[in-house]
Amino acid sequence: MRASVAVVGPFAGEMTVYFYAILFTRYPQVRGLFPDNLDVQRDRLLRGLLHIVDLVDDAENLVRFCSRLGKDHRKFGALHGHYPAVGECLLAALARYAGPAWSPELAAAWTHGYGVVAQVMMHAADEDALNRPAIWQAEVVHHLHRGHGIAEITVRPDGPYPYTAGQYASMETPWQPKAWRYYSPAHAPRSDNTLTFHVRAVRQGQVSRALVYNARPGDVVRLGPTQGEMTLDPGSDRDLVCVAGGTGVAPIRALVEQAARNGIKRYVDVFVGARTAEELYGLDDMLRMSQRHHWLSVRAAVSHERIAGLEGTLPRVLGEFGPWYEHEAFLSGPVDMVTEATAILARQGVPQERIHFDPFDVPALEASLRSRQMTDPAAE
Structure with missing residues (x-):
């Protein structure tokens, strides 16, 4: 075959x-x-x-x-x-x-x-x-533009919507029927059953652009069941290193919120990156969280501006810190970033079973990376 x-x-x-x-x-x-x-x-x-x-x-x-x-x-x-x-x-x-x-x-x-x-x-x-519906109708209850083509969209499903922090959901909009796209809730599960997604309007992306520019409170979208295995192991006592690029900060934020809720007794290092400082979406929120939790450290990286202490791609900045060989790693963001960060962590001795990322639309990426890590930890 x-x-x-x-x-x-x-x-x-x-x-x-x-x-x-x-x-x-x-x-x-x-x-x-x-x-x-x-x-x-x-x-x-x-x-x-x-x-x-x-x-x-x-x-x-x-x-x-x-x-x-x-x-x-x-x-x-x-x-x-x-x-x-x-x-x-x-x-x-x-x-x-x-x-x-x-x-x-x-x-x-x-x-x-x-x-x-x-x-x-x-x-x-x-x-x-036997256990749950195939889809949930979810009403948009809040819509906030964050600039740079990004919107925070909060929806309320019509029934209990089970998920674990770090997972992602598929969404269908009334503007593009049968076209499903994947987005991660930016928080741990809430008691009011609402979900907040961070959506970036992608060029030529009819679904994402409709959500960012057309969606309004009262609109109804459809959700499929959550997926993904980028979740915290409550039985682990390892420190965490998290890398978030762009709206990939959403599941990382959810993991940090869940860790705080669990009364975590380990340290968490978060790296947030973007092309420019102005595009460092979600950084202020993560910094506020670090002020509330002594175990949380947050660093930023920009790849297309010369700013002292911030310049460099996320994977490169990640490699300047560490060592990470005893950590559990969580990666979320563009494919190239995930690929490069995985290679850097592997070179530092982090085994493949402790490098977590969800590929959304690219399961083949996950397969190829897993194979390379198992056969050649130094492979790029």
Whole structure:
């Protein structure tokens, strides 16, 4: 299976386009489950496949990943009958682009592998349906512009919304139906069941721009179940190092708030970064928290301004402090930042199981980083 992925790799974009084309042609009834613009969806399909193939020899993590997928797919309206259709078209797309490398043995391996994945996903979805809804309607109750295209948006779900500090939620807006995006609550769970998200308007990002510039109190969005494993281990006594870039400060802030609530007895170092000092979103809030908690230290970094004591990328500034080899690490922000910070921590001797980050739309990134850390701690 890994060999076949390598073969179709150069044609990955074409293959995913072909997959959706034949899926909608053969099974037009499923088209309504997908957004009008499939660009993000095609990318997620490819990355999900890469992650599954990467885990093919790791049954425990494969089941965990596919179970999360199955639960999350409930929000799309996925039914048992949809899985065979997807499998049929996926194998047809792989066969077309694998060319001569596609053999009866390879077809059998993919058929078996997809069957296992589908069964795990369906079982997880069925179990999840017994305990909670597939989606929550959530009313916008507060909307605050923070400048630089960032808004704090507070919503109130229509029922109890379980989550753990550090996790993230998927959100669908009325302006872009069926287009789901991921955002992290910027706090530990609240007694009033409200959730506050930090959203940056991304260029060409129709969902994020609608949330920042169009959303108003009274509007209703839909939430899928929370996901993510970047959470605190209450049984650990290790000090923490946290790195937050941009709106990645949201889950880090939630972790710090949860640590304070737990009566933490360990030290926490937080690094907050941005391109310029003016864009250091969330720094003032984190500094106020550090004044209330003696165990919390907060440092800032800017990458595109020459400011004494602040200049440098987040990973570089992180490397100037430490050592971190005895710490638990939490990373949140742009992909490049997470990748570089992971490499720096690995070089300092932090084992991969103590470096935590949630990849949102890039599960393949997580897989590749984990593999590199296990095989070569100094790899960049």
